[in-house]
Amino acid sequence: MTELLTAAQMQAIEQAAIASGEVTGLELMERAGQGVVEAIFEEWPELAQPVESGRGASPSRSPEYLGKDDAPRRAVVLCGPGNNGGDGFVVARLLKERGWAVEVFLYGEPEKLPPDAKVNYERWRESDAVRPLCEEVIDAGEDADLAVDAVFGTGLTRPFLDHGEVQSELNLWQAASRRGAAPRVVAVDMPSGACADSGLYLGYAGENPFDSAVMANFTVSFHRAKLGQFLSDGAVACGKVVVKDIGLVDRDSPAVPGEVVTLAAPSAGGKAFGHKYSHGHALLLSGGHGRTGAARLAARGALRIGAGLVTVGSPRSAMMENAYQLTAIMLRQIDGPNELDQLLEDRRINAVCLGPGLGLGAETQMLVMSVLKQERGTVLDADALTQFEQNPGVLFEALHGNCVITPHGGEFARLFPDLDEKLNAPATTGPAYSKVDATREAAKRAGCVVLFKGPDTVIAAPNGCCSVNSAHYQRSAPWLATAGSGDVLAGFIIGLMARGLSPMQAAETAAYLHVECALNFGPGLIAEDLPEQIPTVLRRLDIP
Numbered sequence: 189m190t191e192l193l194t195a196a197q198m199q200a201i202e203q204a205a206i207a208s209g210e211v212t213g214l215e216l217m218e219r220a221g222q223g224v225v226e227a228i229f230e231e232w233p234e235l236a237q238p239v240e241s242g243r244g245a246s247p248s249r250s251p252e253y254l255g256k257d258d259a260p261r262r263a264v265v266l267c268g269p270g271n272n273g274g275d276g277f278v279v280a281r282l283l284k285e286r287g288w289a290v291e292v293f294l295y296g297e298p299e300k301l302p303p304d305a306k307v308n309y310e311r312w313r314e315s316d317a318v319r320p321l322c323e324e325v326i327d328a329g330e331d332a333d334l335a336v337d338a339v340f341g342t343g344l345t346r347p348f349l350d351h352g353e354v355q356s357e358l359n360l361w362q363a364a365s366r367r368g369a370a371p372r373v374v375a376v377d378m379p380s381g382a383c384a385d386s387g388l389y390l391g392y393a394g395e396n397p398f399d400s401a402v403m404a405n406f407t408v409s410f411h412r413a414k415l416g417q418f419l420s421d422g423a424v425a426c427g428k429v430v431v432k433d434i435g436l437v438d439r440d441s442p443a444v445p446g447e448v449v450t451l452a453a454p455s456a457g458g459k460a461f462g463h464k465y466s467h468g469h470a471l472l473l474s475g476g477h478g479r480t481g482a483a484r485l486a487a488r489g490a491l492r493i494g495a496g497l498v499t500v501g502s503p504r505s506a507m508m509e510n511a512y513q514l515t516a517i518m519l520r521q522i523d524g525p526n527e528l529d530q531l532l533e534d535r536r537i538n539a540v541c542l543g544p545g546l547g548l549g550a551e552t553q554m555l556v557m558s559v560l561k562q563e564r565g566t567v568l569d570a571d572a573l574t575q576f577e578q579n580p581g582v583l584f585e586a587l588h589g590n591c592v593i594t595p596h597g598g599e600f601a602r603l604f605p606d607l608d609e610k611l612n613a614p615a616t617t618g619p620a621y622s623k624v625d626a627t628r629e630a631a632k633r634a635g636c637v638v639l640f641k642g643p644d645t646v647i648a649a650p651n652g653c654c655s656v657n658s659a660h661y662q663r664s665a666p667w668l669a670t671a672g673s674g675d676v677l678a679g680f681i682i683g684l685m686a687r688g689l690s691p692m693q694a695a696e697t698a699a700y701l702h703v704e705c706a707l708n709f710g711p712g713l714i715a716e717d718l719p720e721q722i723p724t725v726l727r728r729l730d731i732p
């Protein structure tokens with residue numbers, strides 16, 4: 189797991205390091221600039237070669253060593269009024285030392301730069317010019333190899349909408365550079381205009397920022413990745429994230445309330461010992477005739493992920509339909525809450541999942557209430573959540589600490605309309621309200637683990653523990669957006685809860701494996717394929 193920091197957490201770490209006397213702000217800025225330059229050449233080694241000769245130039249060559257036919261590489265560096273701009277001046281200087289021709293533009297007034305940025309501004313000014321940020325950037329960038337966006341990083345407090353033409357141009361460059369037709373765009377810490385906590389572009393009410401805002405091919409961050417690089421638009425806008433060490437040490441332990449982690453491959457959850465009952469017994473309730481597929485998908489997920497026994501509880505109307513299509517999964521007829529109560533007298537059934545395909549109506553509400561009374565491991569999804577749209581408080585009162593609810597955006601809005609409104613209100617000030625903030629508040633209110641789905645799935649517990657399961661960057665799996673994929677996820681969670689994982693662990697592990705299954709299968713995936721990837725994925729991750 190890797191921690192994701194907010195801007196405030198990053199600033200606190202930086203301040204503590206400076207206060208302890210270990211390092212100065214200026215040293216950190218120098219390391220940050222060095223990190224960016226290093227990352228650029230690691231990402232694009234060809235940029236270490238001069239333009240025409242292509243004959244073995246090294247990144248440390250200075251201009252006098254260029255061959256007679258060689259032309260220097262060119263960069264435009266856009267610096268802002270804070271320390272992000274300060275990093276930009278360092279990058280400019282270091283590129284120039286490597287023989288590059290660099291043009292620097294500043295957004296803001298030099299006299300107002302913070303001290304460390306000012307020092308680096310002045311160092312650059314000793315030998316070169318700084319022009320005010322203006323449309324000339326576009327001309328300067330025409331034959332450049334690289335554009336460095338160091339206008340705003342973690343300190344963005346309000347919309348950055350000035351110089352729209354320049355921003356649009358950077359937006360175009362990042363797309364065209366993939367064909368070699370424009371400079372590549374490197375963002376320092378964040379693409380400027382996007383909030384480092386929420387990933388939202390400030391001030392883009394009703395407008396798609398991807399059409400005109402600064403986007404990057406590649407973003408270089410420092411010490412730890414930032415939340416905004418994994419949430420919402422930020423996870424697209426950054427292009428790719430590389431984190432460079434700048435010598436800061438972690439003082440707090442990870443995963444304490446307040447910190448957020450990105451999920452990594454689980455190591456726990458082996459099924460090496462025990463018989464089928466020691467791996468639990470999961471019950472999944474099916475909808476009526478014609479609405480049974482979702483529960484079977486979830487049941488298949490629960491079985492594949494290792495629940496010892498899995499039973500589908502089906503109303504009489506759907507018994508035949510279910511019976512025709514189930515083999516290793518058992519089938520029990522359950523008509524209404526009384527029969528469910530009777531079945532749950534069997535204490536070996538330790539985990540129950542309701543919602544997929546269940547349908548809406550009074551009976552669904554009674555079934556949910558009946559299960560919640562039992563305080564067993566419970567996953568509520570889909571209709572079991574939508575059913576409470578009119579009275580979410582009734583649900584929250586009944587939910588307990590052994591539950592996981594798994595809303596997608598629409599279901600989240602039905603249960604938590606005020607949080608949804610805050611999350612979707614146009615973001616105008618930074619740090620903006622994020623999906624992490626919303627999910628944490630929701631978990632507190634619901635009194636159980638909330639897994640808020642999406643390519644940036646956020647999982648939060650009532651005590652504030654929180655993680656992000658990102659399906660972006662190298663884990664991008666757009667084909668996971670397919671009918672029934674959420675049902676399988678619910679099944680994975682209940683299967684792991686049946687096996688004794690805590691609700692938070694089960695939700696995190698299931699979410700991670702769900703994306704791994706999609707990646708393992710690749711394009712063309714349908715929900716039925718997901719559980720079938722589990723054996724390969726477990727083997728690959730060395731989970732017995």
Ligand SMILES: NC(=O)C1=CN([C@@H]2O[C@H](COP(=O)(O)OP(=O)(O)OC[C@H]3O[C@@H](n4cnc5c(N)ncnc54)[C@H](OP(=O)(O)O)[C@@H]3O)[C@@H](O)[C@H]2O)[C@@H](O)CC1
Pocket residue numbers: 198199201202203216217220268269270271272273274275302339340341342343344345346347348349376377378410434
């Ligand atoms: N923390 C660390 O450990 C390290 C941090 N480092 C680097 O520092 C960066 C953070 O620096 P930072 O805090 O100075 O913030 P930054 O993003 O440069 O902007 C702040 C300035 O912009 C202004 N401003 C804001 N929005 C605006 C707008 N829309 N339009 C106009 N102005 C606006 C804002 O004004 P204010 O809100 O105060 O009025 C303030 O003046 C970080 O991303 C990383 O690159 C590294 O050097 C190494 C270690």
Ligand SMILES: [K+]
Pocket residue numbers: 272337338339340341375376377378379380
């Ligand atoms: K930036």
